[in-house]
Amino acid sequence: MKYLISSQRSRALVGIGILAISIGLISKKLINYPAGGCMKGTQELTFNI
Numbered sequence: 001m002k003y004l005i006s007s008q009r010s011r012a013l014v015g016i017g018i019l020a021i022s023i024g025l026i027s028k029k030l031i032n033y034p035a036g037g038c039m040k041g042t043q044e045l046t047f048n049i
């Protein structure tokens with residue numbers, strides 16, 4: 001276990017992982033998606049073939 005902590009490569013990977021998780025949590029709080037979806041009201045799609 002001491003080897004994993006002392007290794008510079010493993011410390012860099014752990015740091016990148018923590019950074020990625022924190023960016024994901026911050027972006028989840030900042031970006032609000034509409035609860036009802038992207039279509040407003042009831043719309044019907046028809047395809048002309």
